[in-house]
Amino acid sequence: MVGLAAIVGTAQYKPQRRFDGPPMFALDQVADLAGLAMADAGLAPQQIDGLAIISVFNEARMFIPAMVGEYLGLKLNFGEIVDLGGATAVAMAWRAAAAVELGLCQAVLCVIQARPGPPDPLRELGQGARRGLGATSAAYGAPEAEFDVPYGHVAQNTGYAMIAQRYKAIYGYDPAAMAKIAVDQRANACANPDAFFYGQPITAEDVLASKMIADPLHLLEIVMPAVGGAAFIVARKDIERSNTHRTALVRGFGEHIQCKSPSYADDMLVTPIGPASRRAFAMAGLTPKDMHLAEVYDCYTITVLLTLEDAGFCEKGTGAKFIRDHDLTWRGDFPLNTHGGQLSFGQAGMAGGASQLVEAVQQIQGRCGERQVPRHDLAYVSGTGGVMSEQTALVLEGAP
Amino acid sequence: MTDKPLPRETPRSQPFWDAIRAHHIDIQQCDDCRRWVFFPRLHCPHCFSRRLTWKTVSGEGELLTYTLSRVPTLPEFADGVPQKLAVVQLDEGPHLNTTLVGLAEDEIEVGMRLRPVFDDIVPGETTLLRYTARR
Numbered sequence: 294m295v296g297l298a299a300i301v302g303t304a305q306y307k308p309q310r311r312f313d314g315p316p317m318f319a320l321d322q323v324a325d326l327a328g329l330a331m332a333d334a335g336l337a338p339q340q341i342d343g344l345a346i347i348s349v350f351n352e353a354r355m356f357i358p359a360m361v362g363e364y365l366g367l368k369l370n371f372g373e374i375v376d377l378g379g380a381t382a383v384a385m386a387w388r389a390a391a392a393v394e395l396g397l398c399q400a401v402l403c404v405i406q407a408r409p410g411p412p413d414p415l416r417e418l419g420q421g422a423r424r425g426l427g428a429t430s431a432a433y434g435a436p437e438a439e440f441d442v443p444y445g446h447v448a449q450n451t452g453y454a455m456i457a458q459r460y461k462a463i464y465g466y467d468p469a470a471m472a473k474i475a476v477d478q479r480a481n482a483c484a485n486p487d488a489f490f491y492g493q494p495i496t497a498e499d500v501l502a503s504k505m506i507a508d509p510l511h512l513l514e515i516v517m518p519a520v521g522g523a524a525f526i527v528a529r530k531d532i533e534r535s536n537t538h539r540t541a542l543v544r545g546f547g548e549h550i551q552c553k554s555p556s557y558a559d560d561m562l563v564t565p566i567g568p569a570s571r572r573a574f575a576m577a578g579l580t581p582k583d584m585h586l587a588e589v590y591d592c593y594t595i596t597v598l599l600t601l602e603d604a605g606f607c608e609k610g611t612g613a614k615f616i617r618d619h620d621l622t623w624r625g626d627f628p629l630n631t632h633g634g635q636l637s638f639g640q641a642g643m644a645g646g647a648s649q650l651v652e653a654v655q656q657i658q659g660r661c662g663e664r665q666v667p668r669h670d671l672a673y674v675s676g677t678g679g680v681m682s683e684q685t686a687l688v689l690e691g692a693p
Numbered sequence: 694m695t696d697k698p699l700p701r702e703t704p705r706s707q708p709f710w711d712a713i714r715a716h717h718i719d720i721q722q723c724d725d726c727r728r729w730v731f732f733p734r735l736h737c738p739h740c741f742s743r744r745l746t747w748k749t750v751s752g753e754g755e756l757l758t759y760t761l762s763r764v765p766t767l768p769e770f771a772d773g774v775p776q777k778l779a780v781v782q783l784d785e786g787p788h789l790n791t792t793l794v795g796l797a798e799d800e801i802e803v804g805m806r807l808r809p810v811f812d813d814i815v816p817g818e819t820t821l822l823r824y825t826a827r828r
Contacts, residue, residue, distance in 0.1 A: 425767055431698070436732045439700040443821055445776045446790045447766040454760035455780060462758070462803035507762040507778075556780045556790050561758070 298390035299530040299540035299692060301400075302334020303651045307487045308519035308639030312408045319351045320364045322406035326524035327365055334526045335536035336400060341526070343371035343392055343401030345385040347643055351410040370398040378428060378678025379590055380548070381405060382523070382647035383685035387546035389527035400528035407642030408520045428679045441554065449592065450515060452554065452680030454507035456561050457595040461509060463562060463610075468509065470613035471594040472500035474629075475513050475636055477621035478591065482633025484623055484664035489519060489639035514594040514636075521641025523651055530692065541657045541672070545577030545688035555680050563603070565684040566675055570604035573673075573686040581605040585668040586656055587627070588649035590677040590684075591634040600675050604686065623664040631656060631664050646676040650687070657691040697769045699819050706733040708747045713820045716811040718752035720787065721745040731787035752809035753827060754783040759793065759801055781807055781824055795825040 304326050317325070323346065331338060344367065350357050358372030371392045377384045382405060389401035427448030431438045441447065460466060479495045482488035495513065503512040530540055547569035555561040574580055581604060589600045598612040606627075607615035619627035632638045632652040635645045653672035655661050669691065676685040702710045709732075712719035721730040723737035724744035736743050761775035770776055777793035779801075793801060794810055808827035813820050 431701075433701050434703055439702065439706055440732050441790050442698045442767075443700045444778065444790055444792050445697075445762070445766045445770045445773075446778055450764075451760050451762050451766055451776075451778050454762070455758040455778065458760055459758035459803060504763070506764050507760045508775075510760075554790070556757075556788050 295394065296542055296544065297529055298393040298527055298543045300386065300543065300650075300654050300689065301526050301528045301532065301534065301540045302330050302336065302538070303523070303525045303654050304329030304333055305487075305523040305644075305648065305651045306408070306521040306641065308489050308521040308641045310489070310517075310519060312520045316409055316411035318410050319406050320361065322408055322522055323361055323404045324365055326404050326406065326522050327402055330402065330524040330526050333538070334528070335534035335538065336526060336528070336532070338366065340532065341367050341400050341402050342369055343389060343398035344369050345373040345375055345389055345401055345403040347381060347405055348374050348376040349643070367402070371401060377676070377683050377685065378643060379592060379646040380676035380678035380683045380685040381643050382650045383546070383674055383676035383687045384548060386525070386527055386543065386650060386687055387548065387685070390543040390546065393527060393529055399532055400526055402524065402526055404522075404524040405642075405644040405647050406522045407644040408522055428682075437554065446556070449680050450510065451507045452556075453593045453595055454510045456555055456599070456681060457509050460562055460595065460599070466509060467613035467617070468501055469497055470616045471514060471598065472497040473616050474591070474594045474597050474621065475500050477625070478630045478634035479637045480622045481631050481664055482637035485632050485638065488633040488637055489517065490633065490637040510593060510595070516592045516635045516640040516645070519639035519641045521639065521644050523641070523644040523647035525647070525650060525654065538660075539658045540692045541654045541689040542692055543687065544579065544690045545573040545575070546686060547572030547576070548683070548685045550683040551681070553679060553682050558681075561681070562599070564599045564681045566600045566677070566686060567603035569684050570675070570686040573688050574605070577688040577690075579671065579688060581673065583671055584673045585628070585671045586631060586653065586666055587629050587673045588653045588675070589630060589634075589673075590646055590649060590675045591630055591636050592640065592645075592677060594636070596677055596681070597629070597634075599681070600677070604673070604675065623666050628666045631661065631666060649674050649676070653689055657689060695814055698767070699814070700821075705735065709733050712749070713811065713822055714817070716820070717749050718809060718822065719747045719749050720783075720785070722748050729783070729785040729787050731783070731789055750783065750785055752783065752822070754781045754807055756801070756803055756805045756807055757782045757788060758803055761798060777801065779824060789822070791822055791824050793825060794823045800826065
């Protein structure tokens with residue numbers, strides 16, 4: 294890594310429970326987000342020569358980069374599809390940075406659209422894949438179709454709950470510390486008008502009194518599905534731009550894919566964010582202690598606990614103490630998920646993971662208003678896909 | 694009959710389901726590295742050998758982890774909440790997903806010894822492998 298690549302612009306829809314506008318095709322969502330991101334970056338469309346998009350795309354199952362490039366009117370030197378669930382945004386960022394570093398291209402548009410599209414009038418509703426399976430595949434020949442679904446091992450809640458339950462048996466479990474993650478992040482959301490739960494503070498008692506969904510996870514420890522979308526642009530740091538927003542240099546990154554189901558992991562408490570983060574920090578020549586803020590993927594509170602431990606912010610088994618000992622709000626000594634995290638910002642499908650990346654960039658740029666943290670030069674960002682299936686890590690540094 | 698999703702058997706996995714229907718447990722063992730394999734595969738995921746042999750095992754093991762799902766994971770499971778979802782580590786090493794039966798909530802403990810229970814969902818057609826305490 295020679296440090297050529299930077300995130301130069303971002304765009305994000307405010308998450309909504311349901312989209313309140315007319316349905317938009319994925320192509321139009323991508324075009325809309327692309328325009329917003331280019332405007333934020335101060336780049337012209339002619340400067341964009343790379344594209345990273347997701348594999349879930351209503352209008353096509355194959356040849357998606359060419360279709361999107363054509364629709365947007367872009368000529369591309371790099372076209373990438375990323376299929377890493379909630380780890381996708383960070384995965385796009387590092388793939389784009391690597392492509393820029395290698396000289397393949399100069400500016401990569403990364404887009405994750407997550408609003409519903411218009412229903413196809415010719416297709417009957419409910420045809421094809423059934424709903425409610427989340428990350429679980431019920432397709433013929435998928436191991437999950439045989440060995441998970443018939444037993445009710447479906448979607449993500451119970452997988453994360455089983456990881457938490459094993460953590461409880463091996464290291465002990467402090468429900469109040471887990472609740473504090475949700476409470477401190479809610480405090481951050483209350484300083485972020487774009488957060489879904491803006492203006493709705495909660496207490497640890499609220500979290501622990503909320504409905505038990507799958508022991509030991511309560512409702513308020515589980516992310517709320519939303520619709521939305523996000524985009525960002527990774528470019529050569531010296532690219533000509535029409536504004537002077539600070540850029541976020543991509544200093545280090547890592548990725549690790551472990552298992553589709555944590556049931557089959559050698560040790561479900563040793564998560565993929567460990568190897569991903571060690572590589573990211575080594576590449577950057579930095580350590581977790583150097584970070585000014587951490588934007589940690591938070592589909593569940595247990596995800597945050599395990600990430601803080603395995604990424605090296607604290608020792609294994611001491612996550613609850615770390616959480617008790619630190620103020621995790623934007624005012625605090627360990628600013629964590631300063632936008633509210635997905636738990637309080639809302640999880641717009643696969644764009645949920647982009648919320649962490651967008652927040653890190655905007656904090657580095659000093660554009661976060663009330664919740665702006667005073668030290669904001671170095672940020673850690675993580676992404677998590679499936680049930681601790683795959684994780685990605687990113688170290689960003691504000692341009693001098 | 695049941696409205697719940699049933700296993701979609703494949704040519705690869707049929708020996709496993711045939712054994713379960715006959716109330717014993719067969720899993721694959723690698724002839725080369727001797728490690729055991731679950732779920733059924735073409736190859737050994739440890740050494741990539743293609744030489745796998747189906748062998749009958751006791752099916753006993755210990756509870757690696759579990760959860761009590763108080764919200765049905767699919768509508769079809771609404772009659773069985775809380776669902777006692779579990780991961781068992783067989784004595785031979787592999788992990789498998791199952792549900793616990795015949796146990797009160799407060800009797801379930803990570804690390805407890807477990808034995809298989811053959812649940813004939815559709816007798817002669819579909820049997821599922823569940824687990825309970827080995828007392």
